[in-house]
Amino acid sequence: MSKKNSGFDPRRTLSVGEVATRAGVAVSALHFYESKKLIASERSEGNQRRYRRGVLRRVAVIKAAQRVGIPLDEIKAALDSLPPDRPPTADDWASLSTRWRDDLNKRITELEALRDHLDGCIGCGCLSVASCPLRNPYDKLGREGPGARLLGEKLMRA
Known part of the structure; x- marks a missing residue:
């Protein structure tokens, strides 16, 4: 530019x-x-x-x-x-921040869900690939077949 x-x-x-x-x-x-x-x-x-x-x-x-x-x-x-x-301008900022608000609220909700799952996992310390509620809730990934899986949104829906 x-x-x-x-x-x-x-x-x-x-x-x-x-x-x-x-x-x-x-x-x-x-x-x-x-x-x-x-x-x-x-x-x-x-x-x-x-x-x-x-x-x-x-x-x-x-x-x-x-x-x-x-x-x-x-x-x-x-x-x-x-x-x-x-x-x-201030009006521009108001427009931009409104545009981002829904995404921010969604991410806040996802982070709160992660935090709540983390509290229950700290005690066991296993982080088991098969049963950890953070890493692989209800072994959902195992039902999808072999190989690596992207966890991003799947983990949030648990």
């Missing part, structure tokens, strides 16, 4: 170090976000990254979303739905 801009005005932009300091993230995080097309920079005539000030709000949205466990690909899709020429 980096681009050269012939109308570049360094007084209206921030260096990568300034953004990192003001946003409270590492310079490497900004480079990573840029490589994932979550944020964009422009290049000065000296080929240095320069960011528009609105990037600070985008980084804030990214960090808030990451804090609640939103995957980067979902954050990118959400940011892509916003106009690129302005920073996200």
Whole structure:
């Protein structure tokens, strides 16, 4: 997303170090976000990254979303739905957070179910592949045939 801009005005932009300091993230995080097309920079005539000030709000949205466990690909899709020429607004954040709310509630429910199963398993310590309520509830995987099984959602439905 980096681009050269012939109308570049360094007084209206921030260096990568300034953004990192003001946003409270590492310079490497900004480079990573840029490589994932979550944020964009422009290049000065000296080929240095320069960011528009609105990037600070985008980084804030990214960090808030990451804090609640939103995957980067979902954050990118959400940011892509916003106009690129302005920073996200409070209304934008309300829309994005509403969009993520159902998924967060589902994950909270799944984590609570895992926690409740964990309490009963701590005492036995067996983690038996055949009978452990966390690893293989009711030996459901054995009934599906031989071989490895993905447990993600199957474990949550137990």
